[in-house]
Amino acid sequence: MPGYLSSEVDIEGRVRLVMESALTARDRVGVQDFVLLENYNSEAAFIENLRRRFRENLIYTYIGSVLVSVNPYKELEIYSKQQMERYRGVSFYEISPHIYALSDNTYRAMRTERKDQCILISGESGAGKTEASKKILLYYAVTCPTNDHMAILGDRLLQSNPVLEAFGNAKTLRNDNSSRFGKYMDVQFDFRGTPVGGHILNYLLEKSRVVHQNHGERNFHIFYQLLDGGDDDLLITLDLERNPQNYRYLVKGNCPRVSSISDKNNWKVVMKALPVIGFTEEEVQKLLNIIASVLHLGNTQFGEGEEGDTYITTETQTSNLAKLLGVDGSALREALTHKKLTAKGEEMISPLNYEQAVSARDALAKAVYGRTFTWLVEKINQSLALKEEIYHSSKDSSVIGLLDIYGFEVLQQNSFEQFCINYCNEKLQQLFIELTLRSEQEEYETEGIAWETVQYFDNKIICDLIEEKHKGIISILDEECLRPGETCDVSFLEKLEDTVGSHPHFITHKLANGKTRRVVSREEFRLLHYAGEVNYNVNGFLDKNNDLLNRNLKEVMCQSDNQILSHCFRREEVIDQKRPEMAATQFKNSLMKLMEILMSKEPSYVRCIKPNDAKQPGRFDEVLVRHQVKYLGLMENLRVRRAGFAYRRRFEAFLQRYKPLCPETWPNWHGRLVDGVSTLVNHLGYKAEEYKLGRSKIFIRFPKTLFTTEDALEAKKPEIALTLQTSWRGYRERAKYQRIRRAVIVIQSGWRGMKARRRAKRRRQAAELIRRFIKGFIYRHEEYCPENEYFLDHVRYSFLKNLRQNLPKSVLDKSWPTPPPSLVEASEHLRRLHMRNMVIKYCRRVQPEWKKQMMQKVVASEIFKDQKDSYPLSVGRLFLDSRLEREQINLKVIQTLGSDKVQYGVSVIKYDRRGFKPRPRQLLLTNTFAVLVDRTKIKQRIDYAALRGISVGSLSDGMFVLHMPTEDNKQKGDAVLHCSHVIEVVTKLAMMANKTSYVNINPGSIRFTVARGKEGIIDFIRGSELKVAKGKRGHLLVTAPRINAT
């Protein structure tokens, strides 16, 4: 927010701020500022607004810079330290009206403008004036900066209150703690805003209360406090009894005790406070002596002598009294019953009659109490005074004045006091008008706006009526008091009729017309105050104005050895023959001074209202409130405030708030401010009479104009919110997108960079590699050297890699990659290794049967390879364990063989050695011999050991001959056999007999032994098919088919 919000704290600023706070809170309860009431002339609307807010415990409402406060008669939770903090330093833009807001604003105005301020609090008795002033003081004590020294001052400021209240307040019908004097208090602040001093001015203490109280009321609190709270010793020294009923001055109202007041506690508070505000023990004692003496005076009784003289009937009482007053007893006694007259330069003493004596006594009591009260205030002032050394360091101090003074008073019977009080309020109203209009005018001037006459009632005419020299009511009263001869209150009234009878604001019974005459009695005069009419009864006016104390009583008092009294009753007063000023004139003069003081300051106002006479919370007595609204002049306040422009605001602030309402000014106006505002209000359709543009501010005449604008703004708000929302969202999303984009770019460029770097590196490496490769290639035939190492390594490596992938898968595969020259030797090693490895692996896989088979095949190969035509065909055919099933061999044969198990059996054809007759036989092999079996009969046994040889032809036939020894007769000769599995049979037989070397392969023919010395021949020829037959020359001719060698 721009700075103008906090700096603009002049009256207008405050008004503007409160109006705005009222604006924003318009929907809450009523209006927070009466200035915004549409019908500002309607008292009913005014009261209704007060009532509605009061019902919600909203006791504060503004009329511009005026704070209206309604006494809640209950503790509200709005005075805490937090609340103070809430209002502190905050322009009350948004915050509800509060006494703290006013206090804070005043304080800040003082600080920022270095101009003295004052807060004027007025209202009926019991309306909450004193409470308000206390709240303000407390606010300053808590929130203002302070130091140790100033803390003491703050303490004194706060502590002086209970003391002043004890002596100056009393229980009345309207208020249990009614201030019976007017009080103006200055609080001084140094340039840092620290409170540095204080000063109190008191006005018109209601002294008559000392001697008389109306029914239901009490004397000043201090008397009851002393009696209730003082300890026994103290009461004995003062010669007092505890029961207040024993004191005539305390029983007039017949109300010694009040439930809401704890005299005992308050006594303690006062006794604690006195030393704080600088009372010595002696002073306290003297003060209490005086208080006690007043009580004793009240009990002083007179008797009437026969010659109309008077004497004192309460002797002991009087001696005590003299003792307490510190005066001579007999002098006092005489002074109470006689008066001293000076006639023609001679002093004469004449006795007083009973009434005179009583009134002299009462006059003394009032004088003693009244002057002591004044002394008390002085004493407090001394303790609050700005100390010299501080004063010098804080020349630059400013002041906030607090005026807690009786408001307009209209009782059933109004007397001299009410006259003074109401006169005071006329003066304050005058001040209000002058200051408000003055500031208004100044503002118009600085803003360059033509001054317009403001319609309001100027009460100067009433002030003049009362105070004008020689012609005013006070002058007439004084004159009447001084006039020699028979004067009385009625003659005063007549004099008034003669002198001011024609004044439009003055009426008496005699002067009034019929209707008014009925409400003004013959002893009354009526004044038409700005706030309303008041009838004053003239009875007692003269006496009260005279305020006389017999001279001889004064003389006695002058001689008192009580320092307080000797200070109060000056000898000069007795010597000085000049009549002292009358009470009304004194009051008038003190008011003049007060006005001067206030005129030099910026005022703020607190107007207090009490909602009912019963001191009850929650009750709003409309009649009573209307009465106060009237007599506090609130409607008049409002009228003056509303006479000119209801609302004003600096251009920038106005534009800032309402710019959404006009397309040209939304979202920003770039030209001159005044043009912006002008464009805006034109767009809004303001009429010329509704507003004016000053140099820096816009002035709006009617709240209605503003409300319409405000309503338009309210209506526009969702739209603005939406726009703001969308643009905010857009902004947020855009920002998010930008963020992501930036991140992506960063990542991307990082990644790309890395990739590029990698690629470059790879390229570099590749180029290097290629270079080395080429170089290596060139040097490939050289010795291993740096130039070719890479190339050669690579060649080796690729050979080995290639080899690994192309190793022969079986022993039969003889392929092998061609090694580079440098690896020839290694390659050969590897090849062999690999072969061996494969062989080993192969062998490991071979089963025993297969091994047997292989061994047989190997043997067969050794015997037959390249020797016999049928061999290549036999290689692929497996050798069987046997060609005969077990059942094919006759059991008998098996039995005959006994333990020699048949290992192999096969069907063969046996050819007779002679004749070559073919006979089918079985050839059975055991481990040690072979047998030829003809069904059940073993025809021939051939022991392997005896076997001389085995002959086989080279063709594809199955003929084979087992050669037996010729010398052995047992043997029948060689066996000529034919078997289609000749290679298998021969191999097995040769292996079993362990006679592989005995096998002969004969091309052409085989010779065999028939019998001893006899030989047979088998001839082999190639033919188309296998044929075994007898040939020529007794040879066996075997024709074998040709087999295509594969």
Ligand SMILES: Nc1ncnc2c1ncn2[C@@H]1O[C@H](COP(=O)(O)OP(=O)(O)O)[C@@H](O)[C@H]1O
């Ligand atoms: N703001 C307030 N909150 C609560 N009670 C209040 C307030 N103002 C006044 N009162 C009550 O009203 C009584 C009278 O107030 P006081 O200030 O003494 O009146 P005045 O000084 O106007 O005669 C107080 O004693 C108190 O009980």
Ligand SMILES: [Mg+2]
């Ligand atoms: Mg008061």
